[in-house]
Amino acid sequence: MKIVVCIKQVPDTSEVKLDSKTGRLMREGVPSIINPDDKSGIEAALRIKEETGGSVAVVSMGPPQADFALREALAMGCDEAYLITAKEFAGSDTFATAKILAGALGKIGFDLIITGRQAIDGDTAQVGPQIAENLNIPQVSYVEDIEVNGCALTVKRQFEDRYHILEVKTPCLLTALSELAPPRYMHVRGTVEAYEKEVQTLGFEDLAGTFDPSCIGLAGSPTSVYKSFGKKPKGAGEMHKNLSADEAVSLIISKMAERHII
Amino acid sequence: MDFKLSKQHLLQQKLYRDFAEAEIRPIAQEMDETETFSMDLLGKLHKYGLMGIPFSRAYGGSGGDYLGFSLCMEEVSKIDGATGLTMSVHSLACSCIDNFGTEEQKQRFLRPLVDGSKTGCFGLTEPNAGSDAAGQQSKAVLYHDKYTINGTKIFTTNSGFADTFVMFAMTDKSKGIRGISAFLVEKGAPGLAVGPNIRRMGVRASSNCEVSYENVEVPASNRLGKEGDGFKIAMKALDGGRIGIAAQAVGLAQGALNEAVKYAKERKQFGKRISSFQSSQFKIADLQTRIDAARLMTHRAAAARDNGENYSSHAAMAKLFASRMANDVCRECVQLMGGYGYCREYPVERALRDAKITEIYEGTSEVMQMVIAGAMKVF
Numbered sequence: 001m002k003i004v005v006c007i008k009q010v011p012d013t014s015e016v017k018l019d020s021k022t023g024r025l026m027r028e029g030v031p032s033i034i035n036p037d038d039k040s041g042i043e044a045a046l047r048i049k050e051e052t053g054g055s056v057a058v059v060s061m062g063p064p065q066a067d068f069a070l071r072e073a074l075a076m077g078c079d080e081a082y083l084i085t086a087k088e089f090a091g092s093d094t095f096a097t098a099k100i101l102a103g104a105l106g107k108i109g110f111d112l113i114i115t116g117r118q119a120i121d122g123d124t125a126q127v128g129p130q131i132a133e134n135l136n137i138p139q140v141s142y143v144e145d146i147e148v149n150g151c152a153l154t155v156k157r158q159f160e161d162r163y164h165i166l167e168v169k170t171p172c173l174l175t176a177l178s179e180l181a182p183p184r185y186m187h188v189r190g191t192v193e194a195y196e197k198e199v200q201t202l203g204f205e206d207l208a209g210t211f212d213p214s215c216i217g218l219a220g221s222p223t224s225v226y227k228s229f230g231k232k233p234k235g236a237g238e239m240h241k242n243l244s245a246d247e248a249v250s251l252i253i254s255k256m257a258e259r260h261i262i
Numbered sequence: 263m264d265f266k267l268s269k270q271h272l273l274q275q276k277l278y279r280d281f282a283e284a285e286i287r288p289i290a291q292e293m294d295e296t297e298t299f300s301m302d303l304l305g306k307l308h309k310y311g312l313m314g315i316p317f318s319r320a321y322g323g324s325g326g327d328y329l330g331f332s333l334c335m336e337e338v339s340k341i342d343g344a345t346g347l348t349m350s351v352h353s354l355a356c357s358c359i360d361n362f363g364t365e366e367q368k369q370r371f372l373r374p375l376v377d378g379s380k381t382g383c384f385g386l387t388e389p390n391a392g393s394d395a396a397g398q399q400s401k402a403v404l405y406h407d408k409y410t411i412n413g414t415k416i417f418t419t420n421s422g423f424a425d426t427f428v429m430f431a432m433t434d435k436s437k438g439i440r441g442i443s444a445f446l447v448e449k450g451a452p453g454l455a456v457g458p459n460i461r462r463m464g465v466r467a468s469s470n471c472e473v474s475y476e477n478v479e480v481p482a483s484n485r486l487g488k489e490g491d492g493f494k495i496a497m498k499a500l501d502g503g504r505i506g507i508a509a510q511a512v513g514l515a516q517g518a519l520n521e522a523v524k525y526a527k528e529r530k531q532f533g534k535r536i537s538s539f540q541s542s543q544f545k546i547a548d549l550q551t552r553i554d555a556a557r558l559m560t561h562r563a564a565a566a567r568d569n570g571e572n573y574s575s576h577a578a579m580a581k582l583f584a585s586r587m588a589n590d591v592c593r594e595c596v597q598l599m600g601g602y603g604y605c606r607e608y609p610v611e612r613a614l615r616d617a618k619i620t621e622i623y624e625g626t627s628e629v630m631q632m633v634i635a636g637a638m639k640v641f
């Protein structure tokens with residue numbers, strides 16, 4: 001089985017702070033990591049390969065620095081890596097990102113695509129499902145467990161109050177939860193070999209014909225960020241001590257009336 | 263001249279950092295308190311190739327280099343000096359075989375040590391032969407094609423759980439240091455006995471015992487190098503090992519300073535954070551500067567070794583400077599944190615205890631001074 005995992009390089013949000021004045025993320029000096037859900041997707045793919053054979057490729061769309069995330073995936077044991085990068089791709093929203101990734105995945109070839117459920121910086125959870133729609137293949141999101149039976153997969157999908165056990169035929173796309181498979185570390189030998197392997201770059205020309213060029217980049221993106229802002233911290237509350245129950249009730253009622261809540 | 267780590271080394275550093283944070287930090291204090299090294303941790307160090315970093319992939323090693331090894335020693339020792347020691351001594355044993363073993367010995371002994379299956383130890387020091395390692399009293403006598411070894415080694419790190427013992431013994435007393443030979447002894451050999459853990463001030467989690475050899479027989483094919491090569495084998499391994507100890511000292515110091523800075527930013531006295539006092543800021547700046555100087559010296563020694571240059575005196579200077587620096591830095595970090603720094607609840611107390619040994623093992627500071635002055639031809 002040929003498995004392709006889509007990975008996004010994201011700022012380690014546990015170390016990101018918000019600029020209280022501009023409402024922007026302060027990314028400077030923040031280490032970049034492989035999006036956690038995607039890393040568990042890599043682990044799941046490697047386990048399938050170890051059990052049933054096949055190969056694992058990783059794909060990332062992003063600036064040239066995303067190379068480092070791809071090398072980490074190679075050092076964990078992935079066989080091939082593809083960097084999707086071009087100035088034409090800059091500014092893509094989830095719709096455009098999915099178009100480009102779907103085009104690249106079609107070129108690379110796959111039996112199974114694994115994406116993360118969502119990226120910790122964007123949090124939309126849209127890219128995986130949109131890739132599947134673009135490629136016209138079945139998808140199962142929120143996957144917590146995968147079992148391979150020949151060319152069919154039995155997957156456990158997390159739902160609000162229950163699980164669904166689904167059977168799905170390949171080719172298909174799954175979106176991985178971080179609970180799917182706790183990722184392994186890189187192997188030291190892997191780190192050495194990661195830089196002996198080649199990361200293949202796919203640019204705008206390489207993907208020509210796989211998507212409508214008017215649907216990508218900033219211009220092709222239907223969404224635009226209208227405004228981004230941080231939450232304002234609430235002011236300190238008022239303390240009223242030593243009130244009787246009746247006094248407290250009338251105070252609360254008057255406060256609510258004051259704010260037009262009642 | 264380029265002072266940047268390569269991308270490949272940065273990737274390794276990320277692995278070592280992630281590993282140390284997740285696997286060592288949660289258990290470091292408990293290992294110290296209970297004076298036991300976690301076998302689960304040892305297994306993981308092997309599994310991810312951390313025990314075979316600078317050894318060739320042709321023998322199952324990780325195929326890295328000494329710069330990578332020193333990055334690992336630093337990251338691991340930031341969190342726990344004892345884990346650094348365990349790795350360092352294992353690596354000493356490996357490098358003896360790597361440097362002097364025959365092809366057959368490398369396949370039989372080096373491969374399992376670097377591919378993640380076995381752990382090694384290095385027995386040079388004896389109760390009466392420390393800095394004066396040439397004063398070996400252990401003896402090995404050849405009869406037909408077997409050596410019979412008798413003697414006692416002290417402070418053999420990892421001996422409590424090691425599978426392979428690289429040890430040194432006199433084969434010809436009349437030849438002095440040219441009468442010392444190196445041997446490979448396997449765990450379980452009749453007559454090989456490992457004593458209880460020696461109770462120590464620091465690096466308490468590591469296994470460190472007296473090892474006695476009583477009529478231990480090994481085939482002549484277990485001799486490393488020629489008869490009389492033993493001293494050379496030990497000194498060459500220690501030259502490289504010192505790069506690791508320098509890195510261990512850098513890690514201990516950086517780990518302690520990171521903790522102290524975090525604390526100083528939180529702790530308030532006289533209505534202000536300790537970190538807002540200029541005296542604290544100046545102290546922290548000085549400490550970081552000294553750590554950085556030691557790190558550069560360590561990387562220089564490692565790079566010289568990786569480039570096949572003469573590195574013996576670079577390594578000795580790095581160890582001399584870094585180990586003193588680590589003791590000063592850890593002591594000052596406890597000072598910055600006051601009474602809390604002195605408590606076992608905070609890891610700086612452990613770092614200060616662990617730092618002391620870096621001035622002693624793999625050659626004391628005085629021995630480093632002898633090596634450096636010797637290289638300067640100051641006789």
Ligand SMILES: Cc1cc2nc3c(=O)[nH]c(=O)nc-3n(C[C@H](O)[C@H](O)[C@H](O)COP(=O)(O)OP(=O)(O)OC[C@H]3O[C@@H](n4cnc5c(N)ncnc54)[C@H](O)[C@@H]3O)c2cc1C
Binds near residue numbers: 006061123
């Ligand atoms: C400065 C900035 C401006 C932005 N402007 C816009 C905008 O105008 N409109 C808008 O809609 N969005 C915008 N975004 C969001 C950005 O386009 C999305 O982050 C991106 O499309 C992926 O969406 P997501 O992060 O929500 O990923 P999700 O949909 O949450 O990711 C799900 C999974 O898809 C895969 N995946 C996602 N992205 C990639 C990738 N690049 N390469 C490989 N796999 C991937 C991963 O497996 C991931 O786990 C902006 C982001 C930034 C940082």
Ligand SMILES: Cc1cc2nc3c(=O)[nH]c(=O)nc-3n(C[C@H](O)[C@H](O)[C@H](O)COP(=O)(O)OP(=O)(O)OC[C@H]3O[C@@H](n4cnc5c(N)ncnc54)[C@H](O)[C@@H]3O)c2cc1C
Binds near residue numbers: 351462619629
């Ligand atoms: C935790 C720990 C782990 C160790 N691990 C190992 C191991 O795995 N394998 C191993 O073989 N050994 C190991 N050792 C032993 C260590 O290498 C020795 O302790 C060290 O070499 C010093 O020897 P010594 O203790 O006999 O001190 P001594 O040699 O007795 O030295 C005492 C003092 O005298 C000084 N001195 C000695 N000679 C001179 C001189 N000529 N001029 C000036 N000063 C001098 C020394 O520098 C030192 O300050 C370990 C020790 C410890 C504590």
